[in-house]
Amino acid sequence: MRPWARLLIVFGVVTPLVGFLAYGFTRDPREIPSPLIGRPAPPFTLPLMDGGEMKLEDLRGKVVFLNFWASWCPPCRAEARLLEASWRRHRGEDVVFLGINMQDREEPARAFLREFDITYSNGIDAGNRIAIDYGIWGIPETFFIDRNGRISYKHIGALDAEIIHAKLEEARQGVVSRREGKGDYRSIQ
Amino acid sequence: MTVTIGSLAILLALALAVAGALAPVVAGGRDRPWLPVVGSLSIAGQLVLVTVAGIALGYALVTADFSFLYVANNSSRRTPLYYRVTGLWAALEGSLLLWEWMLVAFAGLAIWWHRERHRELMPWVVAVLSSVSVFFLGVLAFASSPFERLWPVPMDGRGLNPLLEDADMFTHPPLLYAGFVGLTIPYAFAMAALITGRLDEGWIATTRRWIVSAWAFLTLGNLFGGWWSYHVLGWGGYWAWDPVENASFLPWLPATALLHSIQIQERRGMLKVWNLSLIIVAFALTIFGTFLTRSGVLSSVHAFSAGPVGGLFLGFLALVLLGSFALVALRADRLRSQPEMDSMVSRESAFLVTNVVLAAVTFTVFLGTIFPLVAEALTGVKLSVGAPYFSRVTVPLFLLLLFLMGVGPLVAWRKASLDNLKRNFLWPAALSAFAAAGLAALGIREMWPLLAVALSIFVALTIVLDTGRAVRARQGIAGEGMLAALWGLLRRNPRRYGGFVVHLGVVLLVLGITGSMNFSQEKEATLAPGESMGLGRFTVRFEGLRASERPSHSRVEAAFRVFNDRHDLGLLSPALKFFPGRDSPIGRAVLRMGWKEDLYVILSGFSEIKAGQATVKVLVRPLVVWIWVGGAVIIAGVLLALFPLRLRPAQT
Numbered sequence: 124m125r126p127w128a129r130l131l132i133v134f135g136v137v138t139p140l141v142g143f144l145a146y147g148f149t150r151d152p153r154e155i156p157s158p159l160i161g162r163p164a165p166p167f168t169l170p171l172m173d174g175g176e177m178k179l180e181d182l183r184g185k186v187v188f189l190n191f192w193a194s195w196c197p198p199c200r201a202e203a204r205l206l207e208a209s210w211r212r213h214r215g216e217d218v219v220f221l222g223i224n225m226q227d228r229e230e231p232a233r234a235f236l237r238e239f240d241i242t243y244s245n246g247i248d249a250g251n252r253i254a255i256d257y258g259i260w261g262i263p264e265t266f267f268i269d270r271n272g273r274i275s276y277k278h279i280g281a282l283d284a285e286i287i288h289a290k291l292e293e294a295r296q297g298v299v300s301r302r303e304g305k306g307d308y309r310s311i312q
Numbered sequence: 313m314t315v316t317i318g319s320l321a322i323l324l325a326l327a328l329a330v331a332g333a334l335a336p337v338v339a340g341g342r343d344r345p346w347l348p349v350v351g352s353l354s355i356a357g358q359l360v361l362v363t364v365a366g367i368a369l370g371y372a373l374v375t376a377d378f379s380f381l382y383v384a385n386n387s388s389r390r391t392p393l394y395y396r397v398t399g400l401w402a403a404l405e406g407s408l409l410l411w412e413w414m415l416v417a418f419a420g421l422a423i424w425w426h427r428e429r430h431r432e433l434m435p436w437v438v439a440v441l442s443s444v445s446v447f448f449l450g451v452l453a454f455a456s457s458p459f460e461r462l463w464p465v466p467m468d469g470r471g472l473n474p475l476l477e478d479a480d481m482f483t484h485p486p487l488l489y490a491g492f493v494g495l496t497i498p499y500a501f502a503m504a505a506l507i508t509g510r511l512d513e514g515w516i517a518t519t520r521r522w523i524v525s526a527w528a529f530l531t532l533g534n535l536f537g538g539w540w541s542y543h544v545l546g547w548g549g550y551w552a553w554d555p556v557e558n559a560s561f562l563p564w565l566p567a568t569a570l571l572h573s574i575q576i577q578e579r580r581g582m583l584k585v586w587n588l589s590l591i592i593v594a595f596a597l598t599i600f601g602t603f604l605t606r607s608g609v610l611s612s613v614h615a616f617s618a619g620p621v622g623g624l625f626l627g628f629l630a631l632v633l634l635g636s637f638a639l640v641a642l643r644a645d646r647l648r649s650q651p652e653m654d655s656m657v658s659r660e661s662a663f664l665v666t667n668v669v670l671a672a673v674t675f676t677v678f679l680g681t682i683f684p685l686v687a688e689a690l691t692g693v694k695l696s697v698g699a700p701y702f703s704r705v706t707v708p709l710f711l712l713l714l715f716l717m718g719v720g721p722l723v724a725w726r727k728a729s730l731d732n733l734k735r736n737f738l739w740p741a742a743l744s745a746f747a748a749a750g751l752a753a754l755g756i757r758e759m760w761p762l763l764a765v766a767l768s769i770f771v772a773l774t775i776v777l778d779t780g781r782a783v784r785a786r787q788g789i790a791g792e793g794m795l796a797a798l799w800g801l802l803r804r805n806p807r808r809y810g811g812f813v814v815h816l817g818v819v820l821l822v823l824g825i826t827g828s829m830n831f832s833q834e835k836e837a838t839l840a841p842g843e844s845m846g847l848g849r850f851t852v853r854f855e856g857l858r859a860s861e862r863p864s865h866s867r868v869e870a871a872f873r874v875f876n877d878r879h880d881l882g883l884l885s886p887a888l889k890f891f892p893g894r895d896s897p898i899g900r901a902v903l904r905m906g907w908k909e910d911l912y913v914i915l916s917g918f919s920e921i922k923a924g925q926a927t928v929k930v931l932v933r934p935l936v937v938w939i940w941v942g943g944a945v946i947i948a949g950v951l952l953a954l955f956p957l958r959l960r961p962a963q964t
Contacts, residue, residue: 129641133634141630143682146689147607148623 157258157277161299164189164268165256169223169246172233177221177244179272186294187268188220188287191248191259193227194235198306199263202281203239209287210243217270218291220244225254225262263306269294280306314377318368318459325361325416326449328354332442336435343432351438355423358416358445366413369406369458373399378469381460382406388471390864395472398481402472404606404621405458407485411602412448414486414493415441422497426518433515436504444496447628456621474865474891474898480540488533488560492598494526495563498570499595499636502588506639511584511646516574519591521954523570528950530564535943546886546901548834548912548931550939553702558681559601562674566594569670572663572720579725580660584647585640586667592636593674599629604681655727662720669712676705703829711763714822717815718771721808722778740773764826768819775812802952810953817949820942827909827935834931836916841924844875848932850911851875855883857918857926865891867900870915870926874904886915886928909934 159165164187169177179187190206192199210220220243224232229247236245248254257266260279267276267290275294278286286304293300332354339347369382373396378384386399386406401407419441423434430437452458498519505515537560538550551557570590573583607622640647655661680697687693722736748766756762779801786797802809837845844853855871869887873880884904888897904911912931919925 124644126642126644129644130638133637133641137630137633137637141626141633143685143689144603144626144629145623147685150688 157303159258159266159274160277160301160303162274163272164266164274165253167253167256169221169248169253171244171246172224172229172236173244177246179268182219182268183272184270185217185219186270186291187266188218188291189223189257189266189268190221191223191225191254191257191262191264193225193262194231195227196262198281200235202263202306203235203241205282205284205287207239207241207243209284209291213291214243217295222246223248223253225251225259267291267294269297269299271297273297273299276300277303278306279303282306314368314372315380315459315461318365318372319453319457321361321365321368322449322453322457322459325358325365326446326453328357328361329442329445329449332358333439333446336439339435347435348427348431351435352423352427354442355416355419355438358442358449359420362409362413362416362449365452365459366400366409369409370397370400373397376469378467379462379465380458381462382458384462384466384469386469386472388469391469391472392863395477395481398476399472401485401489402476402481405452405456405460407489408448408452408456408621409458410486411489411493412445412452414489415445415448415496418493418497419445419500422500422522429518430501430504430515432508432510433501433504436507437500440500440503441496444500447624451621451624455624471864471891474889477864478540478544480536480544484533484536484540487529487536491526491528491530491533491567492563492601494522494529495567495591495594495598497522498526498591502591503636503639506588506636506643509643509646511643516577516587520574520578523567523574524950524954527564527567527571528947528954530560530567531943531946531950534560534564535940539940542936543901543903546899546914548832548901548914548929548933550828550936553680553697553699555681556601556605558677558702559597559604562601562677562681563594563597565670565674565677566590566597569667569674570594573667576660576663582660583664583667585644588640588647589637590667592632592640596629596632596636597674597678599625599632603629657723657728657733659720659723659725659728662716662723666713666716666720669709669716673706673709673713676709677702680705707760710822711760711767714764714767714771714818717818718767718774721811721815722774736774736778740770740777743773744770758830761826761830764822768822768826771815771819775816779809779812807953810949810951813949813952814946815949817942817945817947820938820945822942824935824937824939824942827938828933831935832931832933834929836927836929838919838925838927845928845930847930848909849876850930850932852884852913852928852930854926854928857924862889865889868915868918870918870928872913872928874911884911884913886913888915888918905937907937910936 164179166179168179171177188210192203206220206222213220222241222243222245224245225248227247232245232247235241251259257264263279263281265278265282266274267278269275275298276290278290283306290300290304332351335347335350335354369380371377372380372383373387374393376383376387376389376391376396382403382405383399386402387396391399395402399406401410419438422441423438426434501515501519505511534557537557541552542548542550567590570587573587573590576582577584577587603622603625606625680701683697684695687695718740719737724732744766747769748762751762751765756765779798782801783794783797786792786800787794790797790800792800833848835845835847839845839854841854841856844851846852852872852874855873858869858871860867860869867887867889869885871883871885874882874884881904884902886902887900889900890897899914899916901912901914903913910931910933912933914929914931915926916929917927919927
């Protein structure tokens with residue numbers, strides 16, 4: 124075998140190997156796509172902070188915007204004002220916004236709602252039971268549930284206005300997004 | 313001030329490393345009188361400067377100087393002195409500095425020891441070592457510096473990751489690094505031999521000790537890692553085939569192959585390209601391991617914080633692989649092996665098969681490790697490869713290796729006669745088959761553990777038989793006593809008998825792994841005080857919970873009284889440790905070790921509602937202790953082979 128042929132073999136073997144390893148940089152191994160998208164939303168009954176309770180099953184026929192949050196979470200803070208604004212814009216329609224507070228204490232949670240003047244319903248997920256059913260990994264995470272009670276979209280991290288409106292519209296029409304979305308909020312350490 | 317000294321030392325060392333790397337290039341491949349001088353000065357200067365940088369960082373850690381970002385992130389006022397020191401390698405930047413320091417220290421040793429020999433090779437050895445050093449120093453200077461300032465200076469640091477608060481922080485990482493770095497020396501010699509074209513056997517003999525030492529360090533590093541996992545992480549296991557564990561195991565495999573195949577090259581002048589390739593692969597795998605650990609490309613329990621360093625390591629890996637194998641390809645004409653294999657039944661072929669099997673294990677472990685990447689790149693499917701794959705694929709291969717370990721050292725060179733085979737293997741084979749039948753009769757019916765035990769007995773018997781014969785022969789000739797004869801054998805042929813001792817250690821290791829893999833029992837229960845649960849021959853009785861405050865954390869301890877057939881064996885108190893600023897508690901498992909089995913107790917949780925209840929997981933893991941004993945025996949064997957006993961036997 125000639126030297127250049129041997130060199131070619133070396134390059135032929137090493138290049139794809141390095142390519143695969145380099146490909147690793149384009150993905151996040153900790154991100155596991157939610158198996159819940161396109162499936163019926165796990166049912167729950169949420170005790171509301173203003174009293175009373177909310178049963179997910181009772182919301183059949185409406186589009187549900189389900190947001191998991193905590194008062195200590197910076198991206199939750201970042202999106203809070205926007206969520207309230209979207210709620211005010213859509214509240215006349217057949218849309219329900221529901222906040223689920225988790226891994227938090229009641230006092231700061233209430234302060235958070237007052238601070239951002241949140242008017243949609245919120246409840247506390249004691250013992251993280253709902254969060255576990257929804258496979259929450261980090262907050263905020265938001266689920267869009269269509270009229271038939273099916274999860275049509277999942278978003279990790281802070282939302283922006285276009286996504287909220289687009290995904291509410293899709294949920295209304297029963298369109299399911301194949302991939303979950305990701306907010307680009309970065310906390311400054 | 314300290315920050316300035318540290319950064320400056322790194323930059324100066326970088327300049328010296330560049331000089332060392334370029335010197336033979338500037339000399340144009342000719343032998344100049346100034347070359348060795350420049351080489352020695354470069355390496356010595358790097359060693360001094362990197363030591364200064366290390367001391368600067370160590371000083372900052374010990375004095376809790378939080379104007380260092382690194383110190384603030386990995387230490388705190390509450391951190392005890394011991395862990396302030398280990399903070400040197402508790403995170404990415406510091407561990408790279410330790411790596412670099414070991415590299416230049418080993419390089420200094422190598423150049424000092426071998427200064428009289430290999431005059432033509434040495435400038436290139438220095439150049440290759442300096443090039444590797446340039447890479448690490450470059451990373452330390454520009455991408456991931458431990459001498460990053462923090463402003464404003466915080467009042468207190470974040471503290472060490474609590475999982476790293478363990479005595480093994482002093483053993484496992486430095487030993488593993490010593491093994492990784494040790495493999496750089498043979499690599500440098502191999503590259504120098506390729507560049508200069510002096511591909512005779514001289515350099516391989518020189519590097520043998522380095523390969524053996526690096527191998528021993530890797531073995532120890534991995535075993536200490538297993539020990540750490542076993543007694544600190546509290547899940548009852550010592551090995552999980554996690555990507556980063558694989559990363560530290562992978563270089564060990566070609567290093568093991570190398571230990572055997574260089575003997576064939578030394579004796580018969582065969583396998584030159586193979587040995588070079590093994591050296592390159594082993595070195596490349598150490599870089600690959602670092603890449604894996606520092607890039608966050610694969611999900612692992614060990615991952616360091618991801619950063620730009622991953623990309624740099626990948627680039628370096630590509631450079632090493634392409635450059636080294638290109639050299640092999642260009643020099644292939646000079647690497648023709650002299651004789652061909654004479655017979656399939658010979659020591660050469662046994663060693664060769666050993667090598668092929670080890671290469672296969674390397675490949676399967678490597679493939680399993682990066683398979684999630686390949687799968688996602690090609691099909692977009694996310695998956696993870698777990699212990700079942702690795703166990704299923706590697707266990708048969710390891711058992712084949714075990715068999716070869718019995719055959720290889722005793723079968724004759726060139727061509728084994730039927731007589732040679734009968735003489736060495738008839739009795740061990742017969743006896744181990746007999747033992748296997750006995751075990752089967754006792755109720756051990758699964759094939760793999762049965763085979764593992766039978767082969768272990770086979771290997772041990774071959775060693776005992778051969779050594780016994782040699783001892784008898786010495787006794788007959790010299791009229792020595794048995795111990796004196798054994799001592800004499802060790803002295804006369806330390807490589808052979810050191811190797812035997814290593815093999816016996818491996819046999820013990822195999823028995824420990826077999827026992828714990830196949831015959832472990834576990835049970836989990838929630839107990840109220842006074843209640844007990846039984847597992848195997850043990851009964852544990854729950855005595856109650858106790859909360860306490862420690863300087864760095866608060867903990868809840870559960871006391872369990874252990875009984876063994878009604879004998880009171882004392883208290884075991886597993887705990888959950890709650891660290892401020894961390895969400896989930898860290899468990900502290902406790903174990904009671906025995907020659908036959910370990911009893912391992914983990915506190916999984918306790919109830920705050922029904923006060924005083926605890927959920928506990930109890931494991932009985934047979935024979936685990938033999939893994940650690942086997943490791944000690946392996947190291948004893950390596951020491952015998954490396955440092956022949958020069959003492960005379962006691963004479964009257």
